Amino acid sequence: MLFYFAALLLAAIIVLLNNRNSETSRWTSFFLFFASIGGTSDWLIEQDALAAARLVQLLNYTITPYGVLIFSLLYADKLQTRRKRNYAKTFLLIPSMIIAILEYSLPNRSIFYIVLLLCSAPYYLASCYMLITSFWQETDARMKRNRFISMLIIVPPLLGVLIFIYVAKVIYPAFDFFQYISVFMIYSFALALLCTFLYGVLGVRLKFEQDPLQSTMQAVSSGTALLNHTIKNEIGKIAISTENLKSMYSDTDAANEQSQQHMQIIENATEHMLGMVSRIHNQMKPIVLQEQSYRLDKLMDQCIAHHIGLFQKYNVEVATSYGVKPVIVCDPIHLSEAISNVLTNACDAMAAEEKGKLSIRLEAAKRAVVLTIQDSGHGIPQEHLARVFDPFYSSGKSGKNFGLGLSYVYNVMAKSGGNVKLSNGDKGGLTVSFYFPRHKVVRIQ
Numbered sequence: 001m002l003f004y005f006a007a008l009l010l011a012a013i014i015v016l017l018n019n020r021n022s023e024t025s026r027w028t029s030f031f032l033f034f035a036s037i038g039g040t041s042d043w044l045i046e047q048d049a050l051a052a053a054r055l056v057q058l059l060n061y062t063i064t065p066y067g068v069l070i071f072s073l074l075y076a077d078k079l080q081t082r083r084k085r086n087y088a089k090t091f092l093l094i095p096s097m098i099i100a101i102l103e104y105s106l107p108n109r110s111i112f113y114i115v116l117l118l119c120s121a122p123y124y125l126a127s128c129y130m131l132i133t134s135f136w137q138e139t140d141a142r143m144k145r146n147r148f149i150s151m152l153i154i155v156p157p158l159l160g161v162l163i164f165i166y167v168a169k170v171i172y173p174a175f176d177f178f179q180y181i182s183v184f185m186i187y188s189f190a191l192a193l194l195c196t197f198l199y200g201v202l203g204v205r206l207k208f209e210q211d212p213l214q215s216t217m218q219a220v221s222s223g224t225a226l227l228n229h230t231i232k233n234e235i236g237k238i239a240i241s242t243e244n245l246k247s248m249y250s251d252t253d254a255a256n257e258q259s260q261q262h263m264q265i266i267e268n269a270t271e272h273m274l275g276m277v278s279r280i281h282n283q284m285k286p287i288v289l290q291e292q293s294y295r296l297d298k299l300m301d302q303c304i305a306h307h308i309g310l311f312q313k314y315n316v317e318v319a320t321s322y323g324v325k326p327v328i329v330c331d332p333i334h335l336s337e338a339i340s341n342v343l344t345n346a347c348d349a350m351a352a353e354e355k356g357k358l359s360i361r362l363e364a365a366k367r368a369v370v371l372t373i374q375d376s377g378h379g380i381p382q383e384h385l386a387r388v389f390d391p392f393y394s395s396g397k398s399g400k401n402f403g404l405g406l407s408y409v410y411n412v413m414a415k416s417g418g419n420v421k422l423s424n425g426d427k428g429g430l431t432v433s434f435y436f437p438r439h440k441v442v443r444i445q
Helices: 002-018 023-046 050-075 082-091 094-103 109-137 141-171 178-198 211-248 254-284 296-306 308-313 332-349 405-415
Strands: 292-295 316-322 326-330 356-364 368-375 419-424 430-437 441-444
Touching: 002 023, 002 178, 023 050, 050 082, 050 094, 050 109, 050 141, 094 109, 109 141, 141 178, 292 296, 296 308, 296 316, 296 326, 296 332, 296 356, 296 368, 308 316, 308 332, 326 332, 326 430, 332 356, 332 368, 332 405, 332 430, 405 419, 405 430
Parallel strands: 316 356
Antiparallel strands: 292 326, 326 441, 356 368, 368 430, 419 430
16 A cells, blocks of 8 residues: 555656646646555554544545546636636535545444545546546647547546445445555556656646657757857857958058958858857747737737738738637737748748738637638648758748748747647648637637
C-alpha cells in the first residue's frame, strides 16, 4: 500500500512542477494527492493510529471524486468562465461535506457506504463521460491523440475504483479489494510512463496541444541569440574599420575615389547585415506577454488599417464578417504582429493575381473564438503544410523572408494558450485560423 501512496504522490508532484500555471494540471495533482493518501491507511492502522487512518480514508473517499470531477470539467472545457469555475468548486464540494458529517454520526457502516456510493458514483461516471466525449468531439488531430491517451490512462482506473471500492464496500464491507485495484493502477502507470516518453501527456507535458514544436522553438531561439551576438560583434568591427579607412583618404584625391566607392559598398552591406540579424533575432527571441483585455474585432480593424497601402499595392479586396465581437485576454502588440505576418504572407501569395480577395471572419466555436483569414492565392502544397511552422522553413520562392513569420505566429499563439491552423481551400487559397479558447474570452458581443 505504501508503494501505491509513493507512486501516486510522485505523479502528483511531477504534474504540478511541470506545469504549475495550468489550472488543469493543478487539479490533476490535487486528485492524485488525495488518491495517494489512501495507501497510508493500512500503515497507520499498524502503528495504532486509528483516528488518523479513519481521517485519511475519509479524505480519500470524499475528496478524490470531487477532485476528479473538477479536473474533468476543466479538461473538457466545460467551465469557461471564472464564475462557473467558482460555482462548480463550491457546490460540488457539498456532498463531500455531507459524507464527512455522516462518517462521524452514522453508527451503521453499511448505511454509510451506501450513502458514499450514491454521492460518489455520479462524480466518477460523469468524469468518465466527459473524458470520453472530449476525445470523441475533438477535431484537431494532435489534440485528439492526446485526449485519447488521457482517456485510456484515466477512465479504466476510475471505473475500477468505483467498482472495487465504492460498490464493493456496500456488498462486502470487510473484504480487501486492493489487489484488484492494483491491477488497474499498474496498467495506468505503465501506459502513462510509456506515453510520456513518446508523446507527452497529463502533466509531464500536460500541454494538451502543440507540444511537438516547443523544444525546437526553444533550441532555435537560444541558438539564434548566440549567433546574433557573434555576427553583430564581427560586423561592428568591419563597420568601424571602414569608417577609419574612409577618414584616411582625401575626398579630392581622384585615385582614391574608387576606394571610397568600395568602402561605401562595404558600409552599406554591413548596415544591411545588421538589419537582417536584428530582424531574425526579434522574430526568434523569447516572447514575454503583457496581457490585457482587448476587443479582437477592434484589433483586427487596426491591423487592416495599417496594411491599407499594401492592399492597394497588390490590388487586394478585403471583406470582413464579424459574427461575434469578443473581448479576449491577449497581448495586443504581439498578436497584432502575428496577424500582420499572416496578412503580409497573404498579399505575397496573391501578388501574381490581377485582383486578390482577402476574407476575414470572426466566429464562435464550441470551445473557442475563431479568427479566420482566407486569401485567394496559390495556397501551400500539401507536402509543405506539416513544416510551415518550422523555424527558417519557407515554401515561398521570393526569397524575401527568412521562414520565421509563421514560427513567430505559432509562438505567440502557443504562449497565449491558443492555437493556429493552416489549411488549403477546395478552390485554392490558404486559410489561417486563430483559435482563442473560452477561458481567454472575457465576454462576447
